[in-house]
Amino acid sequence: MLIVAVWAAVCGFDVVPSYMLPSPQSVAKAFIEDFPLLLEHSATTLAEAGIGLGIGIILAFVTASLMDRFRLLYTALYPLLIISQTIPTVAIAPILIMWMGYDMAPKIALIVITTFFPITVSLLDGYASVDKDAVSLLRSMGAKNSRIFFTVKLPSSLSQFFAGLKISVSYAVVGGVIAEWLGGFEGLGVYMTRVRKAYQFDKMFAVIIFIIIISLLLMVAVSLIRKAVMPWERKGDKK
Amino acid sequence: MSISTENNILVAENVSKSFDNNLIIDNINIHLKNREIVSLLGQSGVGKSTLFNILSGIYLPDSGKVYLKGEDITGKPGKISYMLQKDLLLPYKTVLDNTALPLIIKGMKKKDARAKASALFAQFGLEGCEKKYPAQLSGGMRQRAALLRTYLSSDGIALLDEPFSALDTLTKSAMHKWYLDIMAKIDLATVFITHDIDEAILLSDRIYIMTGKPGEITAEIVINRKKPRPDNFNLSEEFLEYKRTIVEKLL
Ligand SMILES: Nc1ncnc2c1ncn2[C@@H]1O[C@H](COP(=O)(O)OP(=O)(O)OP(=O)(O)O)[C@@H](O)[C@H]1O
Numbered sequence A: 001m002l003i004v005a006v007w008a009a010v011c012g013f014d015v016v017p018s019y020m021l022p023s024p025q026s027v028a029k030a031f032i033e034d035f036p037l038l039l040e041h042s043a044t045t046l047a048e049a050g051i052g053l054g055i056g057i058i059l060a061f062v063t064a065s066l067m068d069r070f071r072l073l074y075t076a077l078y079p080l081l082i083i084s085q086t087i088p089t090v091a092i093a094p095i096l097i098m099w100m101g102y103d104m105a106p107k108i109a110l111i112v113i114t115t116f117f118p119i120t121v122s123l124l125d126g127y128a129s130v131d132k133d134a135v136s137l138l139r140s141m142g143a144k145n146s147r148i149f150f151t152v153k154l155p156s157s158l159s160q161f162f163a164g165l166k167i168s169v170s171y172a173v174v175g176g177v178i179a180e181w182l183g184g185f186e187g188l189g190v191y192m193t194r195v196r197k198a199y200q201f202d203k204m205f206a207v208i209i210f211i212i213i214i215s216l217l218l219m220v221a222v223s224l225i226r227k228a229v230m231p232w233e234r235k236g237d238k239k
Numbered sequence B: 001m002s003i004s005t006e007n008n009i010l011v012a013e014n015v016s017k018s019f020d021n022n023l024i025i026d027n028i029n030i031h032l033k034n035r036e037i038v039s040l041l042g043q044s045g046v047g048k049s050t051l052f053n054i055l056s057g058i059y060l061p062d063s064g065k066v067y068l069k070g071e072d073i074t075g076k077p078g079k080i081s082y083m084l085q086k087d088l089l090l091p092y093k094t095v096l097d098n099t100a101l102p103l104i105i106k107g108m109k110k111k112d113a114r115a116k117a118s119a120l121f122a123q124f125g126l127e128g129c130e131k132k133y134p135a136q137l138s139g140g141m142r143q144r145a146a147l148l149r150t151y152l153s154s155d156g157i158a159l160l161d162e163p164f165s166a167l168d169t170l171t172k173s174a175m176h177k178w179y180l181d182i183m184a185k186i187d188l189a190t191v192f193i194t195h196d197i198d199e200a201i202l203l204s205d206r207i208y209i210m211t212g213k214p215g216e217i218t219a220e221i222v223i224n225r226k227k228p229r230p231d232n233f234n235l236s237e238e239f240l241e242y243k244r245t246i247v248e249k250l251l
């Protein structure tokens, strides 16, 4: 709220020329006028984000579970996982586009790469945080490794998983947008590039706000799913 | 074999264990009869939990053997059920599913396991809690649920390592009463680890006293008072006499 007020004041007193910093009013106007167009483009971006995130989650589950199961794999892959994160998204996006063309494929690939890491790491943390005594107890009841995995490890890791997922949904949208900047036919990133080239700052701001709203909504959705999947968390609060 | 395994459901024979060349427990011999409650009383660090882990097969002793109903189970986990101070109930499973878990692991159908467990809920003072999650229960109730789970995974014998020591005094004494009551009804022999002398006298048929470094069984005391014991047993002269003897032997 305060930010918007300061923003409006700065524009009102002509501190910055209006073509560089559009007023909140003109951004709101652009937002409303462009809304159908933004929705149309967001369908593409969201599809990329959804597919990329889905693949990222599956890959993360497989990788984290195998790494947890086989110590050697953990030792071998963990440093690689960390190093892979120091590669800047913006730098690999053009390479992916050169390899895969201007369709959705390179965007999805980029989203997979950016979401895979936080989910894998949070799952690994979750697996590691499991109470050793609970595992021993189940073993003393005669439980096999697979039973212990599905009864103790996986459910105990859910809260870490959702924490990782919450970060990853916004990474997914932003990753998609960045990949779209570099080329494509549809999507919020493509639209952003178009209005930027036309120096339509009010529309630029409208897209940015739209992207923020989408990210926030997705994060809220993750919280809602978390509540539905983990009913014991809610019930635990009120004794 | 020096100790006969007849009549004895559990026998530990000449058990020793060291960690990093440090002898922790030395030449321990204990036995347990059907439906008997035997306490293992000793100061912190004397090696009670170490012995417990050997009995339950989690640790392999350096020497000595553990027999369950005559069968050598040394270093074989999964034969004797146990319960710790931590209830270890899974927070994301309902109380009913937590208690039915050992039956399901043993291959029983979910529906049958639930039915068998829920039939015992009233007896364990858990009626109405079937669909609740562990976090919704009080500490005492959680320990009762953990004991029910232990009982359902047991084959007539359970090891309890300070099961009530995290509870407040009032809850603890209510749990003692309840525990004696339930033990009279179910078919379970227990080794009960504690460093609370009153608790040991109150609950046990027999008490092993463990002292020294390395820990050894230095005394065995039979509590002759028949069960059920009167409510004021812990105030009787007889009780104090036992307590005096034990305090002496612990020093
Ligand atoms: N896995 C282990 N590795 C090394 N040392 C151990 C291990 N487990 C126990 N010890 C040592 O053995 C000794 C006895 O420990 P133990 O837990 O058996 O004592 P306790 O009688 O159960 O004590 P408390 O009443 O505090 O639970 C301690 O000095 C402890 O440090």
Ligand SMILES: [Mg+2]
Pocket: B048, B049, B050, B161
């Ligand atoms: Mg101990």
